[in-house]
Amino acid sequence: MPSQEDIDKVWNKARAVRGEDSNKVRQDPYGNKIRRDQFGGRGSQSWEIDHIKPESKGGSDHLRNLQAMQTKKNRELGDSTRKRTRHK
Secondary structure, eight states: OOOHHHHHHHHHHSEEOTTSOTTTEEEOTTSOEEEGGGBTOOSTTOEEEEESSOGGGTOOSSGGGEEEEEHHHHHHHTTOSOOOOOOO
8 A cells, every 4th residue: 555655755756637626636647637536436537546657667766657447448448558648
């Protein structure tokens, strides 16, 4: 389980949504809205920390390789290296 500090750092990399409180709602790289309080959940706006380059393919846990991703989308992509990234 990632530390609260790591969760916060990854959350802060996600794109803010116009008209929404960026402390509560952001977007993943695919434009899916995610809610800060739904980290690790299963709802439509839940999210988890995604490895841009999967660990199974040599990716690291360094912040540069991590991004916030809607849970459903992350599960759909699995270990694909064909992921979008969008950093601030």
